Amino acid sequence: AQTVTQSQPEMSVQEAETVTLSCTYDTSENNYYLFWYKQPPSRQMILVIRQEAYKQQNATENRFSVNFQKAAKSFSLKISDSQLGDTAMYFCAFMKHEAGEDKIIFGKGTRLHILP
């Protein structure tokens, strides 16, 4: 069974700083997706970034980038130039790349506070 572990329950950084959220996962699969979801106080689930395991290049989306280390089963999220609106719960998540096996498995989350 796949598991996703986020070792930082809570983090705080000053606005404009860079912050890195950690995530490790365990799987015997070779083809899969990894995601970071943002959940602001409204509790909506918003996809921040996605990485396909077969791609060596790290995904980036504007201020958000990942450090994907497949051998180490590590998938960290870096937020550059952090903004107050980045304050939210961040979930790391895993999904097999297999038809009919597409449930998303979430980590427990990291609560991120951006301080003014």
Added chain:
Amino acid sequence: EPEVTQTPSHQVTQMGQEVILRCVPISNHLYFYWYRQILGQKVEFLVSFYNNEISEKSEIFDDQFSVERPDGSNFTLKIRSTKLEDSAMYFCASSYVTGDEQYFGPGTRLTVT
């Protein structure tokens, strides 16, 4: 931009009552999902649905739960006899193909008293 919608946003019900949570997936999507998040905990998969059948379900999804696509647009989750521990945020999601990005709705907060 198309989005997944869910109604109601908040439902309060008494223990033992039946509830139906409604979702309207993105119109051309074929795969539908329900997830649950108990307050303060992680999001957990409940069930996936394709071609009018359950594709996969978790151990949480017991006989008290059922899903249905009653027409071409709605996707519902029914809890037959609610328990206090069913209190949670319920998220619907949809995707166009299996393995593709799942788009989440805003959630329905269910409170069982």
